[in-house]
Amino acid sequence: MNYKNITNMKIHKNDQVLVISGKDRAKTGKILRVLTSENTVLIEGINLKKKHLKPKRSGEKGQIVQVPAPLHASNVKLICPKCAKAVKSGYKIEKGKKYRFCKKCGQEI
Numbered sequence: 001m002n003y004k005n006i007t008n009m010k011i012h013k014n015d016q017v018l019v020i021s022g023k024d025r026a027k028t029g030k031i032l033r034v035l036t037s038e039n040t041v042l043i044e045g046i047n048l049k050k051k052h053l054k055p056k057r058s059g060e061k062g063q064i065v066q067v068p069a070p071l072h073a074s075n076v077k078l079i080c081p082k083c084a085k086a087v088k089s090g091y092k093i094e095k096g097k098k099y100r101f102c103k104k105c106g107q108e109i
């Protein structure tokens with residue numbers, strides 16, 4: 001566990017994000033998984049790669065499915081659920097509790 005990486009990661013699972021670079025630029029999607037050790041995220045419907053599935057039994061056909069490939073966290077921007085804009089987020093510590101807030105509207109997100 002790398003504590004530093006975890007505290008730097010401002011994106012959480014189920015967040016809505018905007019892709020700001022790469023082939024899926026300007027698309028939005030939901031975070032499926034955060035890989036803190038690599039600082040990458042998996043986003044629903046973004047950065048899809050074809051994956052060949054082997055047939056489970058002989059005689060069946062293999063399938064091609066599209067699965068999201070990890071995208072570096074610096075390529076996405078959080079969409080604030082309160083003001084619905086792609087924003088920067090920060091952390092505040094108040095009364096010993098750490099929470100994330102939107103730098104645009106100031107609300108806890």
Ligand SMILES: [Zn+2]
Binds near residue numbers: 103107
């Ligand atoms: Zn906001």
